[in-house]
Amino acid sequence: MNRRNIIIISVLCLLAVPSLYFGLKKVQEYKKTVQISVTDLQENNDNQQIEEEEKSIEKAVNNDNAEVVENQEKEIAAPKVPEKVIEEKRVEPKKTNPPAEEETKVEAGKIVDKLISWGFTKSSGRTIDTVIVHSSYDALGDDPYSVSGIIAEYKQYNVSAHYLIARDGTAYRLVTDQNIAWHAGVSKVPDGRTNVNDFSIGIEMINTKDGKYTDDQYSALNSLIATLKKKYKIKYILGHNEIAPDRKTDPWGIDWNKVNR
Numbered sequence: 515m516n517r518r519n520i521i522i523i524s525v526l527c528l529l530a531v532p533s534l535y536f537g538l539k540k541v542q543e544y545k546k547t548v549q550i551s552v553t554d555l556q557e558n559n560d561n562q563q564i565e566e567e568e569k570s571i572e573k574a575v576n577n578d579n580a581e582v583v584e585n586q587e588k589e590i591a592a593p594k595v596p597e598k599v600i601e602e603k604r605v606e607p608k609k610t611n612p613p614a615e616e617e618t619k620v621e622a623g624k625i626v627d628k629l630i631s632w633g634f635t636k637s638s639g640r641t642i643d644t645v646i647v648h649s650s651y652d653a654l655g656d657d658p659y660s661v662s663g664i665i666a667e668y669k670q671y672n673v674s675a676h677y678l679i680a681r682d683g684t685a686y687r688l689v690t691d692q693n694i695a696w697h698a699g700v701s702k703v704p705d706g707r708t709n710v711n712d713f714s715i716g717i718e719m720i721n722t723k724d725g726k727y728t729d730d731q732y733s734a735l736n737s738l739i740a741t742l743k744k745k746y747k748i749k750y751i752l753g754h755n756e757i758a759p760d761r762k763t764d765p766w767g768i769d770w771n772k773v774n775r
């Protein structure tokens with residue numbers, strides 16, 4: 515190499531070093547900007563993702579809230595049932611009030627079926643033209659006016675009546691009209707016919723031997739008599755003592771002036 519070539523190469527090298535330096539620097543800067551932009555993008559993506567996540571979380575939370583609200587609404591709705599129950603309970607006294615009133619103020623002659631299985635002969639198509647009134651009380655229990663006690667006594671003696679009028683005026687039907695209840699025993703009506711059970715209806719009134727009948731009992735008896743008069747051609751309405759005077763004294767203390775016979 516000659517001297518001139520050496521100088522040229524040296525100059526080129528001297529020129530190359532800074533250009534390389536600046537070139538590298540520029541490349542690095544570019545890289546940095548690219549990185550920054552990439553990170554920006556990533557950050558943006560991240561932010562978007564975060565935003566989306568936040569949104570989805572919000573949605574989820576909202577859904578949860580909605581569910582909670584629904585549940586709360588359900589919970590709110592749920593107590594409505596008890597409210598209804600309460601309403602029904604509140605209504606119940608209204609429902610039970612009329613019967614309670616009926617217990618104290620029984621519709622005269624209200625017939626309640628309490629059919630028994632003893633003390634009568636089954637029959638159909640018999641002619642009914644007589645009503646026999648009796649009285650009885652429970653001599654065995656604590657309460658002489660006990661309906662169930664009196665019926666238990668009938669069972670014990672294997673007797674019955676078609677109707678039993680309680681102190682409150684309720685008329686319990688123990689035997690249907692067409693069946694022959696065993697209430698009269700050996701007996702005779704004014705026209706001479708015997709076996710009065712065969713053509714009569716027996717009505718028992720709850721009363722003790724020295725007691726008085728209640729107004730409700732008289733009302734019930736008259737109502738029942740009116741009903742029977744509509745159904746059958748009634749010839750006689752008599753007390754047990756009137757068809758078996760030698761044996762019977764009931765109906766004890768009855769005031770026939772209060773009876774529509």
Ligand SMILES: [Zn+2]
Pocket residue numbers: 647648649697754762764
């Ligand atoms: Zn009698």
